[in-house]
Amino acid sequence: MLLIIELYRYYVDSNFAKILTFFADDIHWHISHEINLHGLNDVERYLVSKEIQPAAILTLKYVLTHGKLAAVNGEISYKGKTVRFSDFYEFSSASSKAKIKKITSTSH
Numbered sequence: 001m002l003l004i005i006e007l008y009r010y011y012v013d014s015n016f017a018k019i020l021t022f023f024a025d026d027i028h029w030h031i032s033h034e035i036n037l038h039g040l041n042d043v044e045r046y047l048v049s050k051e052i053q054p055a056a057i058l059t060l061k062y063v064l065t066h067g068k069l070a071a072v073n074g075e076i077s078y079k080g081k082t083v084r085f086s087d088f089y090e091f092s093s094a095s096s097k098a099k100i101k102k103i104t105s106t107s108h
Contacts, residue, residue: 003096004063004070004089012055012076016047024092024099031105053078067094083107 003022010018020040029037029046037043057077064071070089075082085107091098 004065004072005060007100008058008060008072008074011052012058014052014054016044019047020044022100024101027099027101027103029103029105032107068092068098 007019007022010016020043023040023043025040027037027040027043029035029043031037035046037046055076055078058074059076060072060074062071062073068091070091071086072089073086075084077083085105087106088104089100090102092101
């Protein structure tokens with residue numbers, strides 16, 4: 001569970017270099033029926049293109065982990081805007097050092 005919390009901490013700080021160290025080389029990230037990213041290069045290009053600003057407030061409402069699966073629900077508040085999200089993760093194994101292989105994200 002700590003790995004997931006660290007991932008969000010780096011995300012709200014816009015520390016994409018550190019975020020990429022959590023992902024497997026062949027990561028697949030599906031975002032809200034619109035975007036499918038395959039591999040670290042796609043993920044890096046996407047994160048940089050979004051020009052994500054550091055967040056003012058991060059609230060993780062639920063963080064659930066079991067074996068090699070995890071789910072997170074929460075809110076990120078930026079200047080005048082709040083995004084509610086749910087993310088679902090699959091890791092390469094149940095090890096605490098496992099890399100993230102798959103992410104499915106929804107937000108509104």
